[in-house]
Amino acid sequence: MRPGQPLSSGGKLVLALAPVLILLAGCAVGPRYARPSMPTPPVYKETPENWKQAQPSDQLIRGKWWEIYQDAELNALEEKIDVSNQTLKAAQAQFMQARALVRFNRANYYPTVTAGASASRNRLSENRPLSSSTTNYTDLVLPIDVSYEPDLWGRVRHTVEAARANAQASAADLEAVGLSLHAELALDYFQARALDSEIQLLQSTVAAYQKALDLTENRYQGGIASQVDVAQAQTQLETTRAQAIDLEAQRAQFEHAIAVLTGLAPSGFTLPPVALHATPPATPPGLPSDLLERRPDIAAAERSIAAANAQIGVAKAAYFPALTLNASGGFEGTSITNWLSGPSGFAAAGLAALETVFDAGSRRAVSDQAVAAYDQSVANYRQNVLTAFQEVEDNLAALRILEEEAKTEDAAVAAAEHSLALSTNRYRGGVATYLEVITAQSAALSDERTAVEISGRRMMDSVLLIKALGGGWNVANLPTVQNSSHSRSTAGQ
Secondary structure (H helix, E strand, C coil), X not given: CCCCCCCCHHXXXXXXXXXXXXXXXXXXXXXXXXXXXXXXXXXXXXXXXXXXXXXXXXXXXCCCHHHHHCCHHHHHHHHHHHHHCHHHHHHHHHHHHHHHHHHHHHHHHCCEEEECCEEEEEECCCCCCCCCCCCEEEEXXXXXXXXXXXXCCCHHHHHXXXXXXXXXHHHHHHHHHHHHHHXXXXXXXXXXXXXXXXXXXHHHHHHHHHHHHHHHHHHHHCCCCCHHHXXXXXXXXXXXHHHHHHHHHHHHHXXXXXXXXXXXXXXXXXXXXXXXXXXXXXXXXXXXXXXXXXXXXXXXXXXXXXXXXXXXXXXXXXXXXXXXXXXXXXXXXXXXXXXXXXXXXXXXXXXXXXCCCCCCCHHHHHHHHHHHHHHHHHHHHHHHHHHHHHHHHHHHHHHHHHHHHHHXXXXXXXXXXXXXXXXXXXXXXXXXXXHHHHHHHHHHHHHHHHHHHHHHHHHHHHHHHHHHCCCCCCHHHCCCCCCXXXXXXXXXX
């Protein structure tokens, strides 16, 4: 059709159906999303007695939670994770992929327009049927085609919603990876510091045992002690020295792990030894219901449910016919001079509908699969919540019990040191054998090492508690991942 001429019957049909199509575009099949319910206890079983419900539950662990330990070395190492850790960079790239997929699916809201140009020189056979006098001609064509499938049943809308929810789940996964990496670094750091304390203890013990060996050798040379006493003292000394060397190997592994977490090769990183003297800071756990908003892994599981719910809508939309609007136009001429003139214009418009009449149950299977995937996501979400409650309770219990154990172990260390002092004096006075001294030495060293280990475990359980509480994160931090005005707001924004 040339510009200025009346619309063809197809074009009139498209214009007549346009209001109906716009009205139908507001319809969407499929279930509306609602976050699954999850019963939560009113308080944690292991809630500290000195915690007050009215105080902000995450006041001490918001943002850079590792700063509550007031360790400058730890703070500097933690800052390097966001800059140099490759695992975190991979998770960031995965989120960028998910966000790009939202834009890809959102493009289906709009028509597809293609344009091209062609030029040909043709020579026709003079002996062809119904031949005319024209045997040579030039054909110049500039076509523009428009194709648009109205989102009548919400297929595109639900696809965009699913992509958007998956992108938010990826963002929550990114936060979970970051939290896990920061916690892993803190755990490795405090384990290394606990080993520093234990190595320092063993080194000082080795020095004390060396003095005991010297004393025993002097007594042997004076005829007071036997050679058996010297051998026992030598055995005790070398055994303790070997234990110190073994701990240095363990400590090196934690140092290497910290290097990799901060994006460095182990050969280029050194963590100077410093004994652990810190105690766990107070960490109010808040209410169990708060945990649903503070754990990024729970947020990711909830967003996966929203995506699965949207996929049910996509599967339901396949039961309805697909309508496609097509239009084409452009210019066609035999020379440059008349190519883009009005008489050279052409146009066409049409409407096509496609409905699957028989598919042997394919659509039903896809719909059942989408519903089953939704049920699976719900079960995973609820299991994640239960696991989160368990992790908080475990670490609250560990901190409470270890605090009591530390007090008891301190008393045991004091008693063992007193017993060692008495046995040493008895041996010097000649009223006890060296076996009594060795027994007292072993008991004192064992209690002292246990006290150091408890101190390290308390710090590590403090880190694990903060991780279990979400590290101060909140679901409100999830990116909106804007798609378009067509999408409905969903939970988790």
